[in-house]
Amino acid sequence: xxxxxxxxxxxxxxxxxxxxxxxxxxxxxxxxxxxxxxxxxxxxxxxxxxxxxxxxxxxxxxxxxxxxxxxxxxxxxxxxxxxxxxxxxxxxxxxxxxxxxxxxxxxxxxxxxxxxxxxxxxxxxxxxxxxxxxxxxxxxxxxxxxxxxxxxxxxxxxxxxxxxxxxxxxxxxxxxxxxxxxxxxxxxxxxxxxxxxxxxxxxxxxxxxxxxxxxxxxxxxxxxxxxxxxxxxxxxxxx
Amino acid sequence: xxxxxxxxxxxxxxxxxxxxxxxxxxxxxxxxxxxxxxxxxxxxxxxxxxxxxxxxxxxxxxxxxxxxxxxxxxxxxxxxxxxxxxxxxxxxxxxxxxxxxxxxxxxxxxxxxxxxxxxxxxxxxxxxxxxxxxxxxxxxxxxxxxxxxxxxxxxxxxxxxxxxxxxxxxxxxxxxxxxxxxxxxxxxxxxxxxxxxxxxxxxxxxxxxxxxxxxxxxxxxxxxxxxxxxxxxxxxxxx
Numbered sequence: 001x002x003x004x005x006x007x008x009x010x011x012x013x014x015x016x017x018x019x020x021x022x023x024x025x026x027x028x029x030x031x032x033x034x035x036x037x038x039x040x041x042x043x044x045x046x047x048x049x050x051x052x053x054x055x056x057x058x059x060x061x062x063x064x065x066x067x068x069x070x071x072x073x074x075x076x077x078x079x080x081x082x083x084x085x086x087x088x089x090x091x092x093x094x095x096x097x098x099x100x101x102x103x104x105x106x107x108x109x110x111x112x113x114x115x116x117x118x119x120x121x122x123x124x125x126x127x128x129x130x131x132x133x134x135x136x137x138x139x140x141x142x143x144x145x146x147x148x149x150x151x152x153x154x155x156x157x158x159x160x161x162x163x164x165x166x167x168x169x170x171x172x173x174x175x176x177x178x179x180x181x182x183x184x185x186x187x188x189x190x191x192x193x194x195x196x197x198x199x200x201x202x203x204x205x206x207x208x209x210x211x212x213x214x215x216x217x218x219x220x221x222x223x224x225x226x227x228x229x230x231x232x233x234x235x236x237x238x239x
Numbered sequence: 240x241x242x243x244x245x246x247x248x249x250x251x252x253x254x255x256x257x258x259x260x261x262x263x264x265x266x267x268x269x270x271x272x273x274x275x276x277x278x279x280x281x282x283x284x285x286x287x288x289x290x291x292x293x294x295x296x297x298x299x300x301x302x303x304x305x306x307x308x309x310x311x312x313x314x315x316x317x318x319x320x321x322x323x324x325x326x327x328x329x330x331x332x333x334x335x336x337x338x339x340x341x342x343x344x345x346x347x348x349x350x351x352x353x354x355x356x357x358x359x360x361x362x363x364x365x366x367x368x369x370x371x372x373x374x375x376x377x378x379x380x381x382x383x384x385x386x387x388x389x390x391x392x393x394x395x396x397x398x399x400x401x402x403x404x405x406x407x408x409x410x411x412x413x414x415x416x417x418x419x420x421x422x423x424x425x426x427x428x429x430x431x432x433x434x435x436x437x438x439x440x441x442x443x444x445x446x447x448x449x450x451x452x453x454x455x456x457x458x459x460x461x462x463x464x465x466x467x468x469x470x471x472x473x474x475x476x477x478x
């Protein structure tokens with residue numbers, strides 16, 4: 001594949017890359033009129049393109065064919081995770097989760113959260129570059145922080161989906177993720193803050209069909225546990 | 240468990256923590272004489288201790304019993320990985336790999352390496368803090384960079400071990416890791432540099448019993464591929 005660029009409006013025919021992508025194509029990679037590049041709309045479509053106008057603020061490209069996407073979007077993993085106190089840990093989680101493969105990331109405000117708010121614009125930028133870096137054609141949505149109890153209350157019924165909550169309450173029954181994670185199913189995983197989920201949050205989630213799982217005997221940081229779930233999901237689905 | 244401290248000389252009886260651990264116990268956590276703490280020797284032993292002398296440069300502790308270790312060390316994963324151009328990516332790889340569980344990390348000099356050398360002292364510090372953070376009692380060894388061809392030539396026969404090389408040569412046959420990774424076996428995984436392994440390196444490794452594996456259709460960064468292998472290994476072994 002040529003270098004991969006992102007343009008949400010990309011469709012068969014002529015399209016103009018935004019300022020950042022134009023700068024990357026024309027100024028950084030020094031692509032000229034007629035040069036080839038690949039462009040994705042972030043919704044599973046991948047286009048084989050040529051540069052029509054090598055403008056470093058508004059690079060115009062023309063699609064000369066569409067290419068097979070790198071992989072189908074379903075089933076997907078929905079990761080719902082409480083932001084860590086240190087924002088840089090969430091930034092690398094987003095980068096790595098998008099590289100390994102994740103469908104959607106929702107930020108959670110939990111009873112024991114040390115950080116209940118985190119701006120998503122920087123995370124979205126990181127998701128775009130990780131999607132391009134890993135040559136993926138699906139841009140995961142990153143949802144702004146929402147209170148876990150509200151999010152659970154609004155969660156639609158998904159009989160086909162498997163739902164897991166990873167908590168550290170040793171006196172609560174949990175099964176190893178490997179015992180219950182099934183291949184080929186929509187999956188939702190809840191990862192709590194440094195202070196773990198509250199007892200009420202665990203009970204509410206289990207009332208919504210979330211199964212309590214353990215990721216092993218070690219104590220994992222929030223972002224490590226989240227990435228472990230992403231890797232395990234992609235491993236069982238052979239992605 | 241109490242806060243976990245690391246003291247390689249720890250044994251039943253009296254022991255003195257090094258300056259860094261003493262500072263952490265006495266200055267940072269403000270532990271006093273008689274306070275309890277857990278100490279591991281990094282070799283699988285975990286001791287329940289009490290502070291005898293709360294000296295912030297040489298804290299003396301006494302073991303009052305040994306505790307069960309968090310998990311058995313075997314089988315282990317030996318990760319052999321080419322350092323990334325950007326050292327900070329290796330630093331987080333070491334932190335995350337130790338948290339998720341790895342037995343040994345060897346740095347590789349490869350034909351296409353953009354960085355053939357990386358000091359291990361900082362990586363070892365990160366490994367110690369990740370071991371403590373994750374409440375593990377096994378400190379993974381971190382081996383200084385060695386030329387891949389030399390390392391392969393010196394590799395002992397391990398009929399019981401499974402060996403994998405993850406490369407990106409699409410025209411070379413590879414199987415998905417999930418098709419071949421077996422539970423309960425010593426495992427060695429080779430991860431190449433940004434420029435991938437050379438054809439000769441792949442052939443030499445396969446001659447040494449390394450099976451060529453793929454981690455899916457996406458293009459993963461070196462450190463992402465390495466951490467994916469660590470997560471998959473721990474997932475199949477239910478660690």
